[in-house]
Amino acid sequence: MFQTSVAGQIATLIMSSPPVNALSEAWISGLSHEISRIESRDDWKVLHLRSDQKVFCAGADLKEMRDRFDAADGPDRTYAYVASIQRLYARIESLSQVTFAEIGGAALGGGFELALACDLRIAAAEAKLGLPEVQLGLIPGGGGTQRLTRLVGRGLASRLILGAEAVDGATAEQLGLVQWACPRAELADRATDIVRRIAALPAAALAAAKRCVAAAAVPGRGGFGDELELTRELQTDAETRECVGAFIAGARV
Template identity: 40%
Template sequence: MEYQNLISTVKENILYVTINREKALNALNKDTLTELADVIAFANKTPEVRGVIITGAGEKAFVAGADIKEFSDYNGKQGEELARSGNGNVFNAIEGSSKPFIAAINGFALGGGLELAMACHIRIASDNAKLGLPEVTLGLIPGYGGTQRLTQLVGKGKAIEMITTANMINAVEAEKIGLVNYVVPQAEVISKAEEILNTIKLRAPLAVAAAIKSVVASFNETDGYSVETQEFGKCFETEDFKEGVSAFVEKRKSAFVGK
């Protein structure tokens, strides 16, 4: 698929995805969501890709929200379908990916933009970033998992406060409440994400995938412990487990192959 709204490239086993709508502050329109769904699917089916970094073009915004004009005249059923398809194809697809996704938040992350960042497994924010869910100012609520993921990350009280006031918070506050993992100068957002992924790349790929699945299951499954137990057992059947044990005994670095 040829992208009109994304820049996508793979370098040293990392897939870099830049939402390239700088004049629109990288707002998520239908076409951008379709392209994101495609690039997420590519990441999941491509063995070369060991991790993904998502960011926004320019220095002002990661993603400043959704393209409101596209759904301003929707009825209830159309609104439900908008949320259902977006969640299934993009937001849940990111969270459910076996590859670690890192959001490199290089400016405003508002509405659907913050929801996109929260769907990622790790978040790095620039020190000038502003984050928030302003949907109630439009007579809406977050529809791409925002009410759920924000609550999981920061707790019920803070989530209700942020969503019902629609107030933005800065990067320092976001780190304080657990919404982002790190705050760095804007010029270092990508390099910090690369640093984390380069460490993950040293680990067993199937074990990394199992760990992500098990952690996500702690929120989304009725019995996350069972998922963890099953994934733990599956690890014993992998070549990487045998390699990891051998490397430990032989006091050398592991050479994992993802099998």
């Protein structure tokens, strides 16, 4: 279901579950296992999440969905299933390293929620992205209502979620759902360039900056104190001292 490799400070996780990387219970368990494997290593700065299928991830496994829907204990089973998705995506969101989703095809429902759990997203201009659950009488319960609203605001999130609207990658970039969009033929190279550039940056600074950005999204908290404390901590980081020293030495003072 998954292929994982680490090279050049980049952990690449390829989703490979034909035909659409459906979110089965086994798939969720498998991805959680892969995240645990990656977390146990200290030789990477960026997680590059991508798919080798025509789609990125098309959402729930339909057979399992029907089985839960038809079961007497269906509501409880569905609750447990969605809770497992929330836990997994929260783990991905809370990684101290940078997470990057390369969306080459459809990312719908739980698949788009997975991408939303990542720090950064690039999409093929032709890809389809959205949270269409309401048209089935459901909601985007894997964190979609919360992360999309935090990302683009209540008005736009309401438009997309309440209208069950899917947009292409180019529109997604315009709306702020992804940070980059390009033709599908250029996607792999563009994504690789971005993750390599990030992976070349100091690890402690990346983790500290990610922590401060996350703090800004917490109502009533803010991250000004985090900026102060982390700025002080970085003064003693070896990589930071090397980078700053080289910059000062090469600058005209």
